[in-house]
Amino acid sequence: MNKYLLYPGCSMESSAKAYMESMNTILESLDLHFEEIEDWNCCGATEYLGINLIPAYSLIARNLALATKQMHPVNGTGGTRTVVAPCSACYLNLAKADHYMNERPSLGEKVNEALAAGGLHYEAGTLDVRHLIDILVYDVGLEKIREAVVHPLTGLKVVPYMGCMLPRPDYQHRWSDHEHPTELDDLLRALGADVIDYPLTTECCGGHMTQIGPETAFELIRRLVADADERGAQMMVTVCPMCQMNVDAYQNEMNNYFGTDYHIPILFFTQLMGLAFGKEPGELGIGVELVSSRNVLAGIGVEVPVTQEPAAPRKKDEGLPMPRRWTKHEGRKETVK
Template sequence: MKYLFYPGCSMQRSAKPYLDSLKLVEKTLGLESVDVEDWNCCGATEFSSVNRTASHAIVGRNLALAQEQASGTDELVAACSACYLNLSKTDHFMREDADFNALVNDALSAGGLEYEPGSVKVRHSLDIIVNNVGYDAVKEKVTKPLSGLRVGAYYGCMIVRPDVNERFSNPEEPYELEDLLEVLGAEVVDFKMKTQCCSGHMTQISSEVAYDMIKQIVKPAVEEEIDVLVTLCPMCQLNIDAFQNEMNKHFGTNYEVPILYFSQLMGLAFGYTEKELGIGKEFVNVSPALAKIGKTTEEVPTPKKKKKSKSDPSLPMPKMPIHYRGGS
């Protein structure tokens, strides 16, 4: 399968391990991706807070470039949730609102560009892997199953909400990532906070609000004895990983929940080394978790403390099966 790829700013640097590991996974799965030439920033959540027309015009430029450069494919793939959503939303609004389409194209014409809404299909890398490649084809490539590793799927927000093209199973209880991790051989925990916000830009605006939101993700992960959280979003990775220590200081806690990209876990299961996958660049040490699947990083893994079983006095509650396929 061939597609155009929109890397986005985060994946050039802070989420470089995501890009590196994704490229290896694409290679293994026979996915042929070509980067959009001279793409610009998608504006994240900030440009639309300053100027609506401009925020969509800059995304329009990316869509127009993709339309021009598309050859033998009409799929435009992004792996960053914010980039994916911004590309999806601009295309969607241009399709559903003729005035808005004219507005964005008016701005684009100043740069000699034009975009016909709907001419590229915006997709997320996870969507491509589970729906185009498929679980069976992924399973065939697994050489080192992640047996014994307790993982929690963490989607965050923007990949599943508002999901303008209805590509995912559910906006709050999706199951694609869990199914993928299960195919890799991992022990998948039903993580209740899987589509709760990582705090987004609040780390830059109000630390207290941000720490509170980060704790809402990390604490339940510890309680569920999750070895590693698995994400598909650069912002989620950065907030949960880089700010976890500050959050601990703020609350006087000592939570330690490492978080990796799904492509890194796929890479491990496909037999790539941690170094090739950019593992080891996290703030929260992932070595103790990976020691469970026979992986050792440069640092000596500190043995994970045996967690005491919770003495929960409340009545037992029924658990939603992970494979719940209920409608929305």
């Protein structure tokens, strides 16, 4: 059994719950054991580092410091120094903190001063921070993944979407390429899917621009979805909770904004791995996505159970109901027609 320390990150417990569920479902088939870091906290996402460096790095490094406590063999399960982050933003932040604390000793000192308040300490370079797909492709290996496939995804036309945070700046030289990495392509191919070359695989999904500049985000999402559609893809596959949320949750709004009618579901690669390994869609969080993958998956013989459909988008020009009118007859209610 291969043991790793898991830093799940906040998204995995909320918007990307499906990612967490599907990841947990496939671990067993691949003989992997993830031990969650105890008492981990938010990595600060993409924003905090832009506001105040030392507290932001301290916030990140606290997780690394906690992880070092779990490095040593406990009860004979074998030790590890590898921290797995399934979320690209978390991965980038953890890797970044480790890298810069090592490169700039003065930063390391300040961060450790902050950590010392909680009785913690982190020596840069102690841990290996890696993303989930890195573990799957390079530790588990495509061969083993191929062996675990019982239901090949033959005929499922997918575009692999790596997102921008994973392959760059690549402090430890883990990826095949910075501009056009092929790890996700290779993995999906191992599952039997029909992988379409996707030139936008490392383009930005808009990140948090959906909150502060939706027009910009919509254009970025439109490019991704339009190109996938033009290439005949039935589905986008991603490794990043942020990418998944933006393309999924804002696709409808983007369609409204541009007057287009795209319908490209986006799933996590772990969900497709689960399907290929013969797991049930329900165990993999499939069906909760907003742009439904039901029809696409039906094409490869996967039936997605009916869950509560999300509320239909509100018609734009429908007015809001007026407050009840005041009447002399108390107790009687009347609404304006």
